[in-house]
Amino acid sequence: MKNSQRNVSSRPKASGSDFEAEKENTQELGREVPVGSADYLAPETLNKALEYRSRYGYKAVVIAGGTDVMVDYFEGLTEVSSWLDLTKIAALKEMKFGPEEIRLGSMVTHLKLATDPRVGENLPLLAEAASEMGSWQIQSRGTLGGNIVTSSPAGDTLAPLLAYQARFVLGSVSGQREVAAEDFFTGPKENVMNQDELLLEVMIPVSRERTLSRWKKVGKRKAVIISSLTMALLLELDEKDVITGARAAYGAVAPTPLRAEEVENYLAGKSLSEVSAERAGELAAREISPITDIRGTVAYRRQVTRDITVEALLDMQQG
């Protein structure tokens, strides 16, 4: 294990002429910075945050709940000369439950997702994933947007977001754009965001159909564990129990969270009772592309992906 660098005074200090120049620029702004100085920006409005983002780009590390970035920072994996703290922006903490779509602010915490009954009722996959993430201490600080932007293949909210066909609203000073969750992630800890953008909101369409869903997190312990794999399986059913839509999303089994299209195609159009859970499980195991790492081997991940898919479908069939 890497030695943590804990002595605060030994942290790498900001250096380099670029940074010094930036610092002077910001000091000219003076009172516009609510707390602090060029090395800590804590805007209270979204417009101000986007302005800083446009001016500083990657030079200011965005911090939300801090549960990922602070670990990297204090292990010396991330060098930070300047922080852009989003925690004072109230607009990013809102949740709106409309008839057509649900909008979740990027700064909504996992604790909120886990405990707000509206989330539990409308987005059970997300509520369950949030409730199993980290610990109470992590859930109360960590945010939905942070989990998305960190873009770890093992991020626990990501498979649920894929299953719900979420769209991410990215903002910059020049406007907004929407990106579908499945187009957002491009590799381990990589995504399509530009350096002047912030994730503002997550939009989830409200399904008109009756839905069944199952969430599963597998890890080496029951709690406070980075997932070895995750699954979010969602079926839309008509009144005759025919599957009209199927979304099978998996995390930690490929460079990005992914949807298993072969599984979905196999399930769609069949009545729930005639589906072969075994067949779906085999398709899932084939479609993922896992690696061997400290959280599990390739063989383990394929086997368990198959098993939890089978188990979820059998459970759904038994009502």
Place this chain on the structure above:
Amino acid sequence: MKITFTINNEERSLEVSSHQRLLDIIRKDLGLTAAKEGCGKGECGACTVLFNGEPVASCLVLAPQADGAEILTVEGLLSREGELHPLQQAFLDAGAVQCGFCIPGSIMTGYRLLQDNPEPEREEVCQALAGNICRCTGYQKIVDAIQLAARRMQAGGDSS
């Protein structure tokens, strides 16, 4: 930069740097040494404090993020007369303290749990304590202590 926050019901203003953590200012600047640094990455819970009413790992909170916050540490649980909180007394009576390093964090999580759930089941206590690692006790007596405190606080009507 200067930040202002409330800790243990007392308003404080401090000069902090953007490279400090909440844990550092609590322990070093304010001298409140109950919260401990265990892992330094949010896994062990030894640095747990209540931050705006919820448990957080204070090693993962950037010091300036505490501006405007309300913070509670074990030191803030003592009565004005310096008497132990029923939860602290229960930890002693149940034999829940061995080396003691994790105890301030476990107590803060337990304190928060009892606010929502004054009579928690064993399983609920275990769930709540998932983020507080103890290497001595095997947890049984910590769970006992929280349930003992719950019973006493219910009986005494003391939920402070």
